[in-house]
Amino acid sequence: MRLMRLGPAGAERPAVRSDDGTTYDLGGLTPDIDGAFLASGGADRVREELERGRLPELAAEGLRIGPPVARPAAVVCVGLNYTAHAAESGVEPPRDPVVFFKHPNTLAGPDDDVELPPGSARTDWEVELAAVIGRRAGRLASVDDALGHVAGYTIANDLSEREWQLERSGGQWSKGKCAPGFSPLGPWLLTADELPDPQGLGLRSRVNGEPRQDSSTADMIFTVAHQIWHLSQFMTLEPGDVLLTGTPEGVALSGRFPYLAPGDVVELEIDRLGRQRQRVVPGRPGPV
Incomplete structure (x- = not known):
């Protein structure tokens, strides 16, 4: 999976991009892609929801791409x-x-x-x-x-x-x-x-x-x-x-x-x- 954060600096939205290039909104699963999300098995939850077709599509064209992880401690x-x-x-x-x-x-x-x-x-x-x-x-x-x-x-x-x-x-x-x-x-x-x-x-x-x-x-x-x-x-x-x-x-x-x-x-x-x-x-x- 390709995890992303899209939107203005400081207000990025978590997203995932599938192999076919479709972008899906992860806002219903997590407020952000950060250490807490990764440590709690967030990627596994995204994969499950993606496979079940439960994630809403996100119109990503024109959105700024932010760093894919937020607020690293180091x-x-x-x-x-x-x-x-x-x-x-x-x-x-x-x-x-x-x-x-x-x-x-x-x-x-x-x-x-x-x-x-x-x-x-x-x-x-x-x-x-x-x-x-x-x-x-x-x-x-x-x-x-x-x-x-x-x-x-x-x-x-x-x-x-x-x-x-x-x-x-x-x-x-x-x-x-x-x-x-x-x-x-x-x-x-x-x-x-x-x-x-x-x-x-x-x-x-x-x-x-x-x-x-x-x-x-x-x-x-x-x-x-x-x-x-x-x-x-x-x-x-x-x-x-x-x-x-x-x-x-x-x-x-x-x-x-x-x-x-x-x-x-x-x-x-x-x-x-x-x-x-x-x-x-x-x-x-x-x-x-």
């Missing part, structure tokens, strides 16, 4: 998780997952405009597979247990301001990762039962129609399962938490491409998970 990220990306970043492949956090309020819809932070000259794109946690994961016994805690998968753009991330970081990355709207997510959450192995997905990005990234999740240094198991040894992942699993080579940090500028269009796609398209606009000074 957005946990793994960096330098593709060998070629580590190389283009000028570092050795890590022996343990490199972990950082993004503020949950960085989540945006997959097609929302990206605002360059005022003063930014080095904002970069990063196509990533995102896993959304469906069951609490703490101190898991083995890697084999990990994927059973995933509710589903979606696309993320781990936008990064590289000067703030690397030169003004103070030793950590979050300054360059947490600008408003720096985590476009979606368009849908593909439930984990339809993607039992996330390690064979092609993922690609383009800027102004020109190819940038073109790789496969098979090239990850640490698999999604390993990441979840590893993280669970140090923290407890809660239902609704979002895990960004790393980006492949082909970013502006490599020096091969210019950083993003107003007017640029960024397009991302991952096999079976749909597409994103963002227009880059100047940032607004003052409070946001």
Whole structure:
């Protein structure tokens, strides 16, 4: 199933899109798609109602697509998780997952405009597979247990301001990762039962129609399962938490491409998970 949230920012409606492209309203089952919904078996209820033909259709054309999960307690990220990306970043492949956090309020819809932070000259794109946690994961016994805690998968753009991330970081990355709207997510959450192995997905990005990234999740240094198991040894992942699993080579940090500028269009796609398209606009000074 493809779970979605549609409508204006902050007022999205929960929905599900069937294989034939029909969109159905989930408002009668849940007020939103969030951690509580996922932890309580909400996806199973949706599947049952969908199979029985009990869900009303939703006229989705023209509706904004929001991030497919609401209000995660944490957005946990793994960096330098593709060998070629580590190389283009000028570092050795890590022996343990490199972990950082993004503020949950960085989540945006997959097609929302990206605002360059005022003063930014080095904002970069990063196509990533995102896993959304469906069951609490703490101190898991083995890697084999990990994927059973995933509710589903979606696309993320781990936008990064590289000067703030690397030169003004103070030793950590979050300054360059947490600008408003720096985590476009979606368009849908593909439930984990339809993607039992996330390690064979092609993922690609383009800027102004020109190819940038073109790789496969098979090239990850640490698999999604390993990441979840590893993280669970140090923290407890809660239902609704979002895990960004790393980006492949082909970013502006490599020096091969210019950083993003107003007017640029960024397009991302991952096999079976749909597409994103963002227009880059100047940032607004003052409070946001």
